[in-house]
Amino acid sequence: MVAFVTRMPAGVVGAISRDIHDATVVPEIIDSANPPTRYGSPVKLVSGKLQPLASGDAATVIHGWPVRAYPIQSTTDGLGAAAPLARGMLDTLRRGFMAVQLAAGTAAKKGQVYVVTTAGGALVVGDVVTSASPAGGGTAVAVAGAYFTGPADPGGIIEIEFNL
Template identity: 40%
Template sequence: MGNSILYRMPSGIPGDVTRRSHATTEAVMLGATPFASFGIFGKVVSGKLVPIGAGDTAADVYGLLVRAYPTQSSSNAQGAAVPPTSGVADVLRRGYMTVTNNAGTAALNGVVYVRVANAAAGKPIGGIEAVADSTNTIAITGARFMSEADAQGNVEIAFNI
């Protein structure tokens, strides 16, 4: 069967809040710049949430874009839903979330980095990484990996805990 789990359960779906009793989320308006995926860091510009990008610092980080439930449809594979481009969304200000690690090896208490320059294959601007890449990434203050990533690169992080 194609749905067998042979070795390890998946870590989760990117953008999913994993420990809701320890989470603080807020409703925010989305800005004109669309998010590439759920579970990436954003900043507030003119009162609206937009993705972290070139030239940003850890001080600019406001929170993580939360995957609203349900966002999946029969035409989207699990975890493949695209965030809305306007309207209201939730942002995780404090808590635990599943994210996708795009580079490096995530480990318990490891530093979380975000790519802010020089996008590459599999390393988008705003993407989360477990290894510093010169001036292309910034370390996120108060964010830590909670374990190693699963086979798809999904891993839980703690933010502002």
């Protein structure tokens, strides 16, 4: 059994973290040739299908954030699937609150959300960070309308608000 000494976890990566009735979630078709690989990492639409961000993408291509399916069973992750399916449909958060993994930086309430678009060091394309030049390497772009709602938990999970 886990004991929470100082703080409960901020959430589960890719889960909508506040009232679902206040969120806008749209099902989209996954591009099976280039499917999104992580929940809580921004995606783009290419020819009407969801794809993960690619190196050098501009912030304007961000369409939304993949929502972790619930309920779902997985043999790799007790809290749900480790990655979205490679084909079919995927719910995408277009407006609302979501728990994501913070890859680098120290976030503060109403701090701008940045997403890595050029990998470097330990950071990969799609990682959420707190600046355009994150300490871990690479470069990032500011996501319009996306802000942190406070600091990350000890595991690096943090809540963002998007397009509100």
